[in-house]
Amino acid sequence: MSSELVRLTIDGNAVQVPTGTTIAKAAERVGIRIPTLCYHPYLSVPGACRVCIVDVRDIGHHMAACSTEVWEGMEVVTNTPVLRQARRDIVELILDNHPRDCQTCERDGNCELQNLAYALGVRERLFEGQRKDYPCDTRGVAVVREPNKCILCGRCIRMCAEVQNVHNLSQHGRGFRTVVTPAHGAGMDESVCIQCGQCVAVCPTAALLEQSHTERVWKALADPDLHVVVQTAPAIRATLAEGFGAPPGRATTGRMVAALRLLGFDVVFDTVFGADLTIVEEAHELLTRLKAGGPLPMLTSCSPAWINYLEKFYPQLIPHASTCRSPMTMTSVLTRTYYAEQRGLRPEQIYMVAVMPCVAKKYEAARPEHRDAQGRPYTDAVLTTRELIWMLKAAGIDLWALDNVDLSAYPNEHFDAPLGIATGAGTIFGATGGVTEATLRTAAVQLTGDPQARVEFRETRGVPGLREFDVTLGDRTLHVGIANGTGNASELLELVVRGERTFHVLEMMACPGGCVGGAGQPYPPRALRSHLDSLLQLRAETLYELDGQSEHRRSHENPAVRTLYREYLGQPGSPKAHELLHTHYRAQLPRGIA
Amino acid sequence: MNPATTDNWAQVEAAAQAALTPEIVSFIAACRAKPHPESHLIAVLHRVQEHFGYLGQAQMDAVAQLLRVPAARVSGVATFYHYFRLQPRGRFMINVCMGTACYVKGADRVAARFREELGIDFGQTTTDGQFSLHDAACLGTCGLAPVVMINDKVYPRVTPDQVPGLLESLTAPAPA
Numbered sequence: 094m095s096s097e098l099v100r101l102t103i104d105g106n107a108v109q110v111p112t113g114t115t116i117a118k119a120a121e122r123v124g125i126r127i128p129t130l131c132y133h134p135y136l137s138v139p140g141a142c143r144v145c146i147v148d149v150r151d152i153g154h155h156m157a158a159c160s161t162e163v164w165e166g167m168e169v170v171t172n173t174p175v176l177r178q179a180r181r182d183i184v185e186l187i188l189d190n191h192p193r194d195c196q197t198c199e200r201d202g203n204c205e206l207q208n209l210a211y212a213l214g215v216r217e218r219l220f221e222g223q224r225k226d227y228p229c230d231t232r233g234v235a236v237v238r239e240p241n242k243c244i245l246c247g248r249c250i251r252m253c254a255e256v257q258n259v260h261n262l263s264q265h266g267r268g269f270r271t272v273v274t275p276a277h278g279a280g281m282d283e284s285v286c287i288q289c290g291q292c293v294a295v296c297p298t299a300a301l302l303e304q305s306h307t308e309r310v311w312k313a314l315a316d317p318d319l320h321v322v323v324q325t326a327p328a329i330r331a332t333l334a335e336g337f338g339a340p341p342g343r344a345t346t347g348r349m350v351a352a353l354r355l356l357g358f359d360v361v362f363d364t365v366f367g368a369d370l371t372i373v374e375e376a377h378e379l380l381t382r383l384k385a386g387g388p389l390p391m392l393t394s395c396s397p398a399w400i401n402y403l404e405k406f407y408p409q410l411i412p413h414a415s416t417c418r419s420p421m422t423m424t425s426v427l428t429r430t431y432y433a434e435q436r437g438l439r440p441e442q443i444y445m446v447a448v449m450p451c452v453a454k455k456y457e458a459a460r461p462e463h464r465d466a467q468g469r470p471y472t473d474a475v476l477t478t479r480e481l482i483w484m485l486k487a488a489g490i491d492l493w494a495l496d497n498v499d500l501s502a503y504p505n506e507h508f509d510a511p512l513g514i515a516t517g518a519g520t521i522f523g524a525t526g527g528v529t530e531a532t533l534r535t536a537a538v539q540l541t542g543d544p545q546a547r548v549e550f551r552e553t554r555g556v557p558g559l560r561e562f563d564v565t566l567g568d569r570t571l572h573v574g575i576a577n578g579t580g581n582a583s584e585l586l587e588l589v590v591r592g593e594r595t596f597h598v599l600e601m602m603a604c605p606g607g608c609v610g611g612a613g614q615p616y617p618p619r620a621l622r623s624h625l626d627s628l629l630q631l632r633a634e635t636l637y638e639l640d641g642q643s644e645h646r647r648s649h650e651n652p653a654v655r656t657l658y659r660e661y662l663g664q665p666g667s668p669k670a671h672e673l674l675h676t677h678y679r680a681q682l683p684r685g686i687a
Numbered sequence: 688m689n690p691a692t693t694d695n696w697a698q699v700e701a702a703a704q705a706a707l708t709p710e711i712v713s714f715i716a717a718c719r720a721k722p723h724p725e726s727h728l729i730a731v732l733h734r735v736q737e738h739f740g741y742l743g744q745a746q747m748d749a750v751a752q753l754l755r756v757p758a759a760r761v762s763g764v765a766t767f768y769h770y771f772r773l774q775p776r777g778r779f780m781i782n783v784c785m786g787t788a789c790y791v792k793g794a795d796r797v798a799a800r801f802r803e804e805l806g807i808d809f810g811q812t813t814t815d816g817q818f819s820l821h822d823a824a825c826l827g828t829c830g831l832a833p834v835v836m837i838n839d840k841v842y843p844r845v846t847p848d849q850v851p852g853l854l855e856s857l858t859a860p861a862p863a
Contacts, residue, residue, distance in 0.1 A: 260757030265766040276751070276758035277744050286760065409694035681694040683748065686757045 102605030115147055116158035116169055121464035125171055126598075127179060128209055131246035132159040134625060135605070136255055139247055144183055144209065147171045155179060162329050173249040181213045184413065187244050188215065189222030191268075193299075198242075198299050203616045205297035206244060227272060228565035233281035234289040234303055235456040240272050243300035249273060249292035256605060256685045259402070261286045276683075285405055285685045287579065289398035289603040290452025290612030303452045303613060306474040307484055313444040313473070314357040321444045323353050324362040324424045324430075324512070328450040328523030328608035330480055331635040335615040336482030337492040342631030344639055347506030353448075355490050362446065362512040364426065367420030368519030368531070370427075370657070371395060372648035374417050374674055376535040377665035379598060383569070388413050390574070390589060393528050395419045397457035399605035400678060402579040405687050407586050408680030416675040419455055420522065421447050422463045424512055425471035426673050431661050432512060440465070443508055446474045448481045450523070450611030453603065461552035462676045477613025512654035524633035525577040525607030526553035526560065529600040533564060533573075534647045548646050556606050556629045559584060571597040578605045583687055609633050703749035708738055717755045725756045728764060734770060741772040769824070777819035779810040779857050782836040786825030791832040793847075797833050798822065800847040804854055817858065 096110045103116075107122045115138075116128050131142040140160030141599040147158045150168035155176065170176070188210060195201050227240040245264070250273060254260045261275050261284050275284030293301045305531045313321050334343040353361050379391050384475065394400055394415040403414060418426070425447065429440045447454060457463060458472035463527075465471060476484070508514070518534050521527030530553040537546035552562045553573075558581040561574045574596045582601045588594040606629030617628055645651055662670045704712050711734050718727035731754060735746050742765050753760040765771045783789075783798045802808060805818050812819040826834050831843035837857065845853070 144775035158844065254757075261759055263757075263763035265763050267767050274759075276762040277747070278762075328854055409696070411693035678693075682695070682699075683758065684695060684699045686751055686755055 099163050099165050099167075099511060101163050101165070101169060103169045103429035104171055105477060110163060112162075114163050116147055116149075116156070116161050116163055116167075118416070119163050120147075120158065120169070120171060127158045127171055129159055129245050130184075130205065130209060130244075130297060131248065132250070133248050136248060136251040136295070139251075142187075142244075142246060144181065146176060146179060147639055148173065148176060148284065166529055167185065177213070180216055184210050184213050185215055185219065186222070188218060189220045190224055191239055191244065192224070194217070199302055200299040204299065222271065225269075226463050230274075230280055231304075232284075233288075233304055234459045235452050236281045236286065236290055236293060237302050237304050238274070238281065239300050239302070240274070240299075242298045243273055243274065244298060245271055245407060247296060248295040249301055252291045253296045253568040256444070256580050257287070257289060257291055257402075257603070258576050258583050259285060259287055259289075259406075259685060260687070262292060277670075285683050287398045287401040287405060287603065287685075288453040288456040289402075291604060293452055294612040294614070294616075303480070304455055305480065306455065306476055307480050310446055310474050310476060310484065311607070316444075318442065319444040320359050320436075320438055320442050321357070321446065322345075322360045322362060322428050323358040323446045323448060324364045324367070324421065324428075325349060325448040326364045326421065326450055326523065327355070327368060327520050327527075327636060328611060328614070329448050329481070330639070331523060331609055331632045332450065332478055333482065334492060335618070336486075337477070338394065339493075340631075341617070341628050342635050344635045345492060346639065350508055351506045352485055352490050353491055355530050356484060356488055358446070360509045362424055363508040363515045363519075364420045364424055364449075365515035365522070365526075366508075366512045366651070366653060367422075367424035367427075368395075368522040369516050369648035369651040369654050370423050370674065371417050371420045371522075371656055372518060372528075372531045372535050372555060373654060373658075373665050374670060375415050376532050376539065378415055378417065379532065379536060380539060381666065383597070390599045391415055393598070394529060394600060394678075395461075395522065396453070396603045396608075397451070399579060399582060399601045401456070401681070402582065402603060402685070403601075404678055404681040405683070406579075406583065406685035407525035407590070408684075410586060410589065411678050411680065413589075414678055416461065416671075416677060418674055418676050421475075422457065422471055422676075423674050425458075425463075427512060427657070430673060431464065431657065435511075441469075444474075445472050447472050447474060448476045448478065450478050450602070450608045450614045451475075452477060452612040454613075462678075478611075479613060479615055480601075482615060493514045511653040511656065514651060516638030516645040516651045518646055518648040519651075520643065521636050523608040523636045524554070525556060525558075525602050525609075526575050526600065527607065527636065528602075529553045529573055529575055529598065531648055532598065533566065533571075535649045537566045538571055538647065538649070542567070554633075556626050556633060558605060561585075573597065574599045576600070577607050577610070579603050605629070606633065609636070699752055703752040704815045706743075706745040706749035707735065707753070711735060711738065712753065715750065718754060726762075728754060728756055728761065729768075732761075732765060736771060740776045741774055743773075772810075772819075774810070774812055775816070776817075777817050779818050780821065780838050781791055781818060782821050782823040782826065784826040784828075784834040784836070785822045786815070786829065786832075788829035789825075792832040792844075794833040797835065797845050797850065800850040801835075804850055818854070 097112045102108050103120050103123050108122050110119045116645045120127050126147045130144040138160045140157040145158040146155035148170040149156050225241045230238040240407050253262045264271050265274050315320050330346040333349050334345045350361050392414045425445045433440050455475045458470050463471050518531035530550045533550045558578050564571050574585045576585050609632035610629045718724050747761045750760045785794050809822045828834050835842045835845045
């Protein structure tokens with residue numbers, strides 16, 4: 094963008110903005126937020142819905158503020174009776190063929206269409222338009238589609254193509270019969286979908302949602318014969334409060350644990366424990382590969398949608414993936430084995446629930462690789478952050494009200510031992526670059542032999558989608574790449590495939606910003622759209638703050654992890670560790686075309 | 688594990704080639720050699736339909752793999768254009784003109800009679816493979832409205848009552 098300034102007026106207010114600024118962005122400079130619907134700041138601008146129309150002097154028609162760039166001397170008017178009426182008409186027309194089931198809709202209260210209709214003053218429905226009558230695609234193990242609620246804004250298509258480089262969704266048919274589906278109208282699980290759920294995160298309505306697991310969790314909680322265990326991913330503590338009206342960036346570890354106990358879970362474990370264990374195994378794997386000379390680069394494996402992307406789009410690079418199971422699955426496996434043995438419980442008595450910032454974890458939990466000998470998934474249910482927020486509200490548990498409650502009846506606000514004991518290194522898994530930093534902390538100690546080796550690797554931090562740097566540990570220099578969003582991941586993989594760059598480690602996260610930007614995270618407050626760097630940054634900083642306050646900041650120093658190896662697994666990379674904590678991947682069809 | 692065992696491209700490519708003809712495969716290869724190969728998608732689909740009579744899923748997926756255009760884009764394009772057929776075509780291709788002039792002259796009643804007699808909707812083919820029924824936007828012979836076109840022959844001023852006889856005459860054995 095040129096630094097040259099353009100002067101214009103918006104509703105009579107003079108404003109100067111750089112060349113190339115859109116009317117909508119210029120208007121924000123004078124405090125006016127022009128309503129939008131198809132627009133999303135992370136995606137290309139189609140200017141399709143026309144909700145953001147404004148008037149420009151000497152132009153005979155309304156102009157779309159999201160896609161029109163300003164010019165010198167432009168006089169913009171954003172608020173006239175005619176404009177307000179036209180915007181309202183557009184939204185009314187969309188509503189005319191939209192189901193009238195707001196009260197029973199999953200997005201009631203946080204639907205962008207509903208919010209927009211209210212903001213624009215739609216107070217009655219004048220016409221009964223033709224309705225769409227498509228079957229719901231509820232078969233998806235992670236993502237479900239309700240095409241009757243689709244308003245054809247195209248955000249999901251653009252997210253899937255532009256950011257994720259998956260290109261699974263497209264408009265099919267034309268005119269009123271247009272419908273957004275995978276190729277040939279296939280179900281999500283039969284398509285090239287990688288299950289990341291980012292389409293769900295950007296959908297303004299409930300046309301795309303995660304597969305709900307709340308019912309099965311309620312059922313388990315009500316079953317007196319089950320020992321119901323919950324684990325929470327690192328990123329949940331950084332975002333749960335948003336669901337209760339707090340601004341982004343507020344940590345709620347203790348209250349979250351207490352709230353989970355109130356909800357009825359018997360034991361609260363921390364996926365961060367699994368993250369620490371992942372680091373110990375993965376650092377061991379990396380050092381083994383460095384000694385053996387390959388296969389390098391090693392690709393991280395904790396993000397299930399990224400793994401699915403690898404299997405569908407770059408199967409030739411599968412041998413590069415770390416064989417470590419994800420922190421979630423490691424925690425689940427050890428709960429059913431190690432913990433069950435310790436507590437004298439039969440494995441089938443344990444019901445394992447994972448709270449994840451992720452839609453794809455539902456898919457991971459269902460994968461055949463992560464089931465026990467009887468075919469039962471090690472993780473019985475995966476709740477997104479959103480689902481947990483709803484369950485807490487449904488049970489009348491207000492995260493903030495806990496301030497005024499006597500919690501002495503409950504054991505504490507701390508995770509339970511042993512799989513709830515965790516370090517700061519595992520905590521930062523929730524932010525892009527965090528896995529790398531945690532790995533480097535442990536690898537640094539092993540490569541330098543100095544137990545006090547460098548602990549902070551700030552070069553790994555930040556939310557940009559693509560980063561690359563050298564880090565020297567002892568006498569070794571490692572070339573590290575970090576990508577979030579599978580589109581960025583594929584850019585790094587192309588460098589590897591073409592042999593243009595020699596990486597040692599590539600950290601890949603399917604969601605923009607890593608897990609803090611996961612597709613299962615709360616829909617952002619109205620003033621903030623999902624994926625805004627500022628939102629991701631705030632959430633990530635919360636995790637780094639928690640890391641800074643931690644007693645232990647290196648995964649291998651986790652006392653519970655040490656005990657686990659001593660009493661149960663032996664050494665990192667031992668046969669028992671391999672049996673329980675590692676897995677393998679395979680090419681999956683249909684093969685993706687990026 | 689080594690890449691040779693995890694990579695499935697050879698199988699995917701072979702399956703794609705097997706779903707098409709050698710001529711179409713080399714046409715796609717020629718398109719790939721040009722700038723913006725994806726811009727040749729419609730031309731490729733035309734060739735596929737010309738040969739197979741319609742665009743089957745296996746053919747569309749094969750085009751996607753060999754032209755390197757996402758499958759959702761291919762099926763999106765195929766379902767957008769009226770010209771592309773997704774099912775095999777019947778022996779007799781019945782196009783009922785639904786343009787303004789024909790519509791005013793009762794094309795909808797003619798169409799309804801065809802649907803009733805054949806038991807199929809627009810875009811479908813009878814199970815015996817004899818008839819395909821389609822609606823056309825305008826056949827350009829408004830003076831003859833309402834117009835029906837069957838294969839290459841134009842039938843002017845069709846009334847609903849003529850439909851059963853018309854269908855019978857098509858399948859009747861030719862006079863000796």
